Amino acid sequence: MATRTLKRIFLAAVFGLSGVLAALPPPDNVRIFSENMGLQLLWDPPVNTSNKLTYTTEYKSLSGFTTVCVNQSETSCDVTNKITPFGKYDLRVRAELQDQVSDWVTRNDFEVLQMTNISAPSVKLQTRRGEIEVQITDPLMRLNDFQELYRPVQYVISYWREGDVHKLEKRSDQSHVILSATLAAHVKYCVQVHIYSHMINMTSARSNHNCIKNSANDVVSGWQIMLVMLGSFVVVGAGTLLFFAVGWYSCRGIHYLHPKAKLPDHFFIPSLLPPLSQMDQFKGQPVELCHPLSIVLETPQPPLLDGGLHCTHPLQEEEQPERQGEKWETGGGGDGGDRALHSL
Numbered sequence: 371m372a373t374r375t376l377k378r379i380f381l382a383a384v385f386g387l388s389g390v391l392a393a394l395p396p397p398d399n400v401r402i403f404s405e406n407m408g409l410q411l412l413w414d415p416p417v418n419t420s421n422k423l424t425y426t427t428e429y430k431s432l433s434g435f436t437t438v439c440v441n442q443s444e445t446s447c448d449v450t451n452k453i454t455p456f457g458k459y460d461l462r463v464r465a466e467l468q469d470q471v472s473d474w475v476t477r478n479d480f481e482v483l484q485m486t487n488i489s490a491p492s493v494k495l496q497t498r499r500g501e502i503e504v505q506i507t508d509p510l511m512r513l514n515d516f517q518e519l520y521r522p523v524q525y526v527i528s529y530w531r532e533g534d535v536h537k538l539e540k541r542s543d544q545s546h547v548i549l550s551a552t553l554a555a556h557v558k559y560c561v562q563v564h565i566y567s568h569m570i571n572m573t574s575a576r577s578n579h580n581c582i583k584n585s586a587n588d589v590v591s592g593w594q595i596m597l598v599m600l601g602s603f604v605v606v607g608a609g610t611l612l613f614f615a616v617g618w619y620s621c622r623g624i625h626y627l628h629p630k631a632k633l634p635d636h637f638f639i640p641s642l643l644p645p646l647s648q649m650d651q652f653k654g655q656p657v658e659l660c661h662p663l664s665i666v667l668e669t670p671q672p673p674l675l676d677g678g679l680h681c682t683h684p685l686q687e688e689e690q691p692e693r694q695g696e697k698w699e700t701g702g703g704g705d706g707g708d709r710a711l712h713s714l
Contacts, residue, residue, distance in 0.1 A: 394465055395417070395418075395419060395472055396464060406509050407450070409453055409482060413445050422467060423466065425463055427439040427461065429462075430462075436452070438452055453513075457481075461480065484570055484572075493506055497584050497585040500553060500555055500584065500586055501548050501549065502550075502584055504527055504547040505545070508565070509565075521567075522568050524542070524566045526566055527540045527561060527562075528563070531557060531560075532560050558582065561581070
């Protein structure tokens with residue numbers, strides 16, 4: 371009888387204590403937040419409870435539940451450093467107040483790779499030659515690298531004129547994309563990018579609108595380049611020839627004005643001739659000047675005979691006295707002058 375009574379007292383005490391422990395309400399609005407492979411368990415404090423509540427959080431892997439955050443006052447617990455990208459986890463949390471604890475609130479079967487959110491990529495715009503270059507940067511993952519986890523991926527670029535409702539779309543597997551088709555010069559365009567993963571059929575968040583004013587197309591064609599090059603060659607050639615011509619004529623002028631050979635001093639004596647103004651007075655019929663000219667003819671001597679005697683011809687002896695007395699003179703009057711024979 372006494373044993374039965376003791377048993378009833380023990381059971382009443384145990385159940386009474388359980389009722390006291392379970393009297394604390396559990397955390398409210400328990401949820402999992404995961405972005406870029408980070409994993410957090412979030413909750414709200416129970417309604418109508420003290421501000422002195424603390425919380426304990428655990429996660430479950432293949433080996434069972436493991437405590438992560440113990441007796442903390444914050445309403446969140448980060449378990450990223452305890453997990454892997456390819457695992458599936460259960461998370462639970464309870465409230466505590468001194469000796470009182472609440473029931474566990476559990477969130478089951480969370481697959482990190484499949485269920486985490488991917489943030490928007492970073493986008494940088496640049497315009498050149500009438501084209502818009504879009505440089506995309508992948509989101510930064512807290513576990514592993516983005517390409518290692520989600521490749522192959524596709525970058526989806528939406529672009530439109532500022533203020534226009536109609537949008538164009540371009541897809542590429544490269545993070546550097548050039549938008550050139552149907553873009554008008556000096557018009558402002560807006561660009562938005564998101565990433566699509568083929569492996570898990572998942573899309574990232576969309577980036578903010580990035581707008582830029584497109585530049586003019588200043589691409590020069592090949593024939594224009596050749597024409598400019600040919601013109602430059604002609605200008606350079608003509609300039610070179612002109613430079614050498616100026617130098618050559620300059621050297622000649624310097625040599626003419628300052629010759630190396632010096633003239634004799636008498637070249638610098640003033641001329642004794644009258645000035646040209648006085649010489650003009652003597653213009654008219656030229657006057658011929660005549661001077662007497664005498665011509666003397668020598669008579670040849672006859673040959674000597676034996677005994678030193680001359681041999682003369684009878685005719686020569688008769689003519690000789692006459693020739694010895696002749697003298698020729700020339701006088702002026704006409705070209706060459708007239709000849710006159712005077713007997714001495």
